Amino acid sequence: MNGPHASEGRRPVLYVIACGSPLAGNVGRLVELAQQEGWDVCVVTTPDGAKFVDRSALARQTGHPVRTRYKNPGDPDVLPPADAMLVCPATVNTVNKWALGIADTLALGLLVEGQGLGLPIAAVPYTNTAMAAHPAFQASLARLREWGVSVIFGDHVVPLHPPGTGERHVDAFPWAAGLAALRGRLHPVAPVA
Numbered sequence: 001m002n003g004p005h006a007s008e009g010r011r012p013v014l015y016v017i018a019c020g021s022p023l024a025g026n027v028g029r030l031v032e033l034a035q036q037e038g039w040d041v042c043v044v045t046t047p048d049g050a051k052f053v054d055r056s057a058l059a060r061q062t063g064h065p066v067r068t069r070y071k072n073p074g075d076p077d078v079l080p081p082a083d084a085m086l087v088c089p090a091t092v093n094t095v096n097k098w099a100l101g102i103a104d105t106l107a108l109g110l111l112v113e114g115q116g117l118g119l120p121i122a123a124v125p126y127t128n129t130a131m132a133a134h135p136a137f138q139a140s141l142a143r144l145r146e147w148g149v150s151v152i153f154g155d156h157v158v159p160l161h162p163p164g165t166g167e168r169h170v171d172a173f174p175w176a177a178g179l180a181a182l183r184g185r186l187h188p189v190a191p192v193a
Contacts, residue, residue: 012083014039014182015114017107019091020048023126023173027053030088030175031061037179042079044068046094046107070106085114086178089126092137099140115147122150122181126173129160150181 014034018024027043034041042064045053055066065078087094087107094108103109114121123144131137145151158172 010080011038011040013080014041015044015079015082015085015110016041017044017046017085017087017090017094017111018049018053019046019087019089019094019107020051021089021091021126022052023089024049024052025054026173026175027088028058028061030086030178031058033176034086034179035062037183040080042067042082044079044107044110046091046105048091048093049107067106070109082110082114082119084120084182085111085122086182087111087121087123088175088178089173090123091125092127092131092134095123095125095144096136096140099143115149120150120182121148122152122178124152124157124174124178126158127160128163130163132160150178152177152181 018027
């Protein structure tokens with residue numbers, strides 16, 4: 001197995017965080033690849049990401065419920081703790097809020113907390129040329145990289161597309177790129193001080 005290594009008699013847990021993009025409808029492909037590498041996969045979506053996924057199919061595929069919202073106080077956690085996180089597809093909105101430390105959704109709260117715990121985290125943004133050119137997005141990508149997040153982004157990963165054409169380019173998306181970035185990073189890195 002080339003991926004993560006089992007510890008404590010269990011498979012390592014990967015949280016796949018899917019954001020609000022038409023690409024999220026195909027996140028089952030990423031789940032399958034991660035499972036082939038030995039990950040126990042849990043899917044978490046942003047509220048807009050939930051619009052694109054088939055929650056029932058993903059729950060059957062992973063054996064875990066798909067989470068979108070924070071749990072109620074006192075309710076048990078239904079997902080095992082994460083050993084690593086992969087934001088894929090990552091949207092401009094999520095990247096910008098994450099880089100500011102905003103935790104107003106479950107997905108962002110998990111990312112902020114995971115980063116504080118020193119978990120390995122990778123992000124694979126998917127956006128168009130106009131949104132990618134915004135200075136705030138470029139600054140957010142740089143900040144996340146500075147903090148140790150593996151950001152896989154640019155024309156060398158998947159060519160950016162004109163606004164309004166994203167659905168025509170979903171087949172070119174490199175689902176395995178985020179997993180490759182996490183290989184060998186299972187052991188937590190030092191938390192950001």
